[in-house]
Amino acid sequence: MERDKGDAPGTLHPKRPGDAKPTGKTELPIPTGANGAGQSPSNMFNPSILAKNIFADPSYPAFRSKILTNTGLDLDLYKSNQLQRRLNSIIHRHGATDLEAYGRMLEENPQLLHKFLDFFTINVSEFFRNPDKFTFLQETVIPGLLREAPVLKVWSAGCSIGAEVYSLAMILSELTPGRRHQIIATDIDRRILERAAGGLYRSDELKNVSPQRLTRFFSQEPEGFRLKPELLRSVTFRYHNLLSDPFERGFHLITCRNVVIYFTAQAKESLYERFAHSLVPGGILFVGGTETIFQHRAIGLENLASFFYRRLPAQSGKNP
Numbered sequence: 001m002e003r004d005k006g007d008a009p010g011t012l013h014p015k016r017p018g019d020a021k022p023t024g025k026t027e028l029p030i031p032t033g034a035n036g037a038g039q040s041p042s043n044m045f046n047p048s049i050l051a052k053n054i055f056a057d058p059s060y061p062a063f064r065s066k067i068l069t070n071t072g073l074d075l076d077l078y079k080s081n082q083l084q085r086r087l088n089s090i091i092h093r094h095g096a097t098d099l100e101a102y103g104r105m106l107e108e109n110p111q112l113l114h115k116f117l118d119f120f121t122i123n124v125s126e127f128f129r130n131p132d133k134f135t136f137l138q139e140t141v142i143p144g145l146l147r148e149a150p151v152l153k154v155w156s157a158g159c160s161i162g163a164e165v166y167s168l169a170m171i172l173s174e175l176t177p178g179r180r181h182q183i184i185a186t187d188i189d190r191r192i193l194e195r196a197a198g199g200l201y202r203s204d205e206l207k208n209v210s211p212q213r214l215t216r217f218f219s220q221e222p223e224g225f226r227l228k229p230e231l232l233r234s235v236t237f238r239y240h241n242l243l244s245d246p247f248e249r250g251f252h253l254i255t256c257r258n259v260v261i262y263f264t265a266q267a268k269e270s271l272y273e274r275f276a277h278s279l280v281p282g283g284i285l286f287v288g289g290t291e292t293i294f295q296h297r298a299i300g301l302e303n304l305a306s307f308f309y310r311r312l313p314a315q316s317g318k319n320p
């Protein structure tokens with residue numbers, strides 16, 4: 001699947017075994033060709049651009065608009081220091097002399113856009129990340145939600161390789177055997193969504209999966225451990241850009257973890273407000289360790305426990 005703007009947001013269904021290979025993060029080699037040893041100094045990457053303010057670069061507006069058009073990613077909504085660091089590092093890795101030259105490389109070779117997005121969006125994830133929080137989910141949060149609604153609508157936003165959402169699916173399968181919940185997982189990175197739908201994992205991504213769960217939910221294959229069809233079928237993966245696409249409503253549980261760390265304060269604020277309004281009253285937002293929502297009351301959430309916020313009754317918080 002291509003990552004062209006023209007692709008309509010769609011649903012990915014689990015693929016046949018063997019269709020997806022675990023790719024992990026693509027490491028781009030430090031180029032030795034265009035700008036490596038033996039190149040003319042005028043052609044070589046200038047390390048001083050690492051310190052340069054990329055936003056002051058006259059080619060930045062055109063570059064930003066090219067990225068927005070081709071990937072849906074609005075660079076202005078990402079924190080400036082991280083953005084600058086990552087852009088400079090990407091330019092360096094691709095062997096371009098500056099932003100303008102890198103923009104030209106993207107134009108000449110659209111495949112580089114995949115690499116750009118792959119490097120820019122950090123996909124690191126694992127099953128049961130912060131295991132104690134998943135225990136809290138299993139023992140307290142989800143049983144509480146199930147007392148109110150037998151069938152839950154769950155969204156893992158910024159799901160990466162799917163480890164987080166499949167961890168939730170395992171818990172739901174254990175708590176409500178045979179019951180089908182509505183579990184949706186979204187990301188802006190189409191290639192990572194393909195991998196997630198394939199359900200094949202390396203052992204380092206499974207370090208928090210108990211031997212019992214490994215036996216029950218996975219089959220061993222030469223390349224790693226693949227989720228069994230029951231679990232693969234329980235999750236629907238979709239392309240969705242949290243910074244520009246509309247949000248569905250009626251969720252009992254939303255997880256958005258280790259995604260907003262790169263967003264500007266304003267983008268984060270608006271995102272949390274939209275999440276709050278996508279939850280049913282009593283619904284839960286599960287965030288990452290460093291992602292405290294300071295103004296949670298103003299957007300109709302209460303702090304249930306660290307990492308967990310609960311939607312207050314409908315009259316609380318303003319409608320976005």
Ligand SMILES: C[S@@+](CC[C@H](N)C(=O)[O-])C[C@H]1O[C@@H](n2cnc3c(N)ncnc32)[C@H](O)[C@@H]1O
Pocket residue numbers: 121122123124125126129157158159160161164186187188189192240241242243256257258259288
């Ligand atoms: C570090 S991973 C987090 C995965 C998982 N939530 C976890 O905590 O293990 C961050 C994910 O956010 C996705 N992401 C970044 N910007 C996004 C956006 N604007 N909309 C949707 N997903 C985005 C990236 O593609 C990446 O897969």
